[in-house]
Amino acid sequence: MMLLVLAACRTPPDKIILLPDPQGKVGAVIVHSATGEQTIDKAYAGVDVSSSGTIQTTMDSQAVVQRRYADLLAARPPRPVTFTIFFLFDSATELAPESTATVRQLKAVLATWPAPEVQVVGHTDLAGSQDFDDKLAMRRAQTVAAFLVKQGIPAQQIETAARGKREPLVPTADGVPNHMNRRAVITIQ
Structure with missing residues (x-):
């Protein structure tokens, strides 16, 4: 007969560490457990919550967190990226000259993005009627979606919408035209 003894087995504590956003801003997190709560509101501050609910605060440096959790941090999906492409007046296919560089940047990001989900929202200026602008905005979104499909993004990963002049x-x-309002906004996530 075999005897297995599990002496002093403990469940490791749950660990929560607050990371800053890409611009360095830090929010706050309130951690609740069976025995209390703790607010963390400093970059790289954290808490360990034991199986009994005891909360212990921790504080690490950025370097320590980066080193200790490098694999985990590397596995995070990329943050959403937004691009705006501008169109010529009353056109759903002709881009404004300033959009050429944006299209190049968009292509470069798409080439490196794993399994992108894309949202394309078409907009217009306020020069036309509501009905005309809604249809034009949707055609702009569909033009961009067709371009994305040609870039290798599966159509089922692209969602289109139109806001018209709203x-x-x-x-x-x-009724006043403005070239900055004739656009499609592409969000990749």
């Missing part, structure tokens, strides 16, 4: 980048009076 969300102008530059507010103007109704």
